[in-house]
Each structure stands twice: as structure tokens, then as C-alpha cells.
Amino acid sequence: MLDKRRKELEFEVGDSVYLKMALLRGPNRSITATKLSPRYMGPFRVVERVGPVAYRLELPEIMQAFHKVFHVSMLKKCLHRDEEVLAEIPPDLQANMTAEARPLRVLDRKISELRRKRIPMMRVLWDCNGV
Numbered sequence: 001m002l003d004k005r006r007k008e009l010e011f012e013v014g015d016s017v018y019l020k021m022a023l024l025r026g027p028n029r030s031i032t033a034t035k036l037s038p039r040y041m042g043p044f045r046v047v048e049r050v051g052p053v054a055y056r057l058e059l060p061e062i063m064q065a066f067h068k069v070f071h072v073s074m075l076k077k078c079l080h081r082d083e084e085v086l087a088e089i090p091p092d093l094q095a096n097m098t099a100e101a102r103p104l105r106v107l108d109r110k111i112s113e114l115r116r117k118r119i120p121m122m123r124v125l126w127d128c129n130g131v
Contacts, residue, residue, distance in 0.1 A: 009072045011055055016043040016078035019057070019070065041089060043078040065095045101126045 011017060018040035044057040053072045092100060108123040 009075070009077070011046045011049070011072075011075065011077070013046055013048055015046045017046060017055070017057070018042040018076040018078055019044055020074045020076065040076055060089065062089055062091070062093060103127070 019042050021039055021041055044059060047056045047058050047068075050056055050069050054069050055072065055075065056069050059066060059068055094100075104125045104127045106122055107125055110121050112119045112121055
């Protein structure tokens with residue numbers, strides 16, 4: 001049985017690709033904090049094909065601690081010029097590909113009542129840029 005969702009992707013050495021930011025999700029999901037935040041970062045240049053579905057990328061200095069080989073499902077072909085950048089790499093990117101978010105200020109407070117419980121709720125503006 002064929003998988004109708006499967007896409008056969010192949011890249012050549014020297015192609016520009018975007019890297020999926022799903023790698024950056026986890027307990028500290030501050031990089032993907034909103035619905036409209038970018039899904040990919042890059043572009044990065046393909047240095048070599050490691051296997052049938054793995055590619056080595058040329059990463060910038062800030063990402064030198066990360067593994068440089070990625071599965072083809074984490075990559076997307078870059079169809080734009082080299083000067084365009086889809087998402088900035090956060091300056092406080094950690095080795096597990098997360099960034100720390102810091103609260104800037106409280107926007108709203110309210111108390112929700114659920115049956116006999118009173119739940120204090122707070123809406124906070126977060127600083128996800130690491131500035």
C-alpha cells in the first residue's frame with residue numbers, strides 16, 4: 001500500500017534549505033510561542049549527502065554545538081534568494097535547541113470559578129527574543 005502523503009525529496013550539494021523549527025519545541029517552547037511564528041529557520045547550505053535520507057548542513061557559528069546532519073523530513077527546499085532569511089536564530093539558543101523566555105509584564109489578572117474552586121489566572125507578555 002502506498003503512502004499518499006509521502007513526498008520524495010532530494011537535494012543537491014550546494015542547495016539552500018530551511019530547517020524545521022519543530023526541533024526547537026519542548027518544555028521551553030518560547031521560540032514557537034504564537035500561531036503565526038515561523039515554522040522554519042534558515043536558509044542553510046547543503047554540504048554533503050550522508051545517506052539516502054540524511055544531509056549535512058553548513059550551520060552558523062551560534063549553532064556549532066548542534067549535530068549537523070538532518071533527516072530529509074526536517075528540511076524544506078529554499079526557493080528564495082540567498083539574502084532572504086525566514087527566521088532569526090535566537091542569541092541564547094541552548095544545546096538542546098531551546099531558548100529561555102522571560103516575563104516582561106502582567107497584562108491581565110482574573111479569578112476563574114470552577115464549581116467550588118477559585119483559580120487565579122494571569123496573562124503575561126513574554127520576551128522570546130532573549131534580549
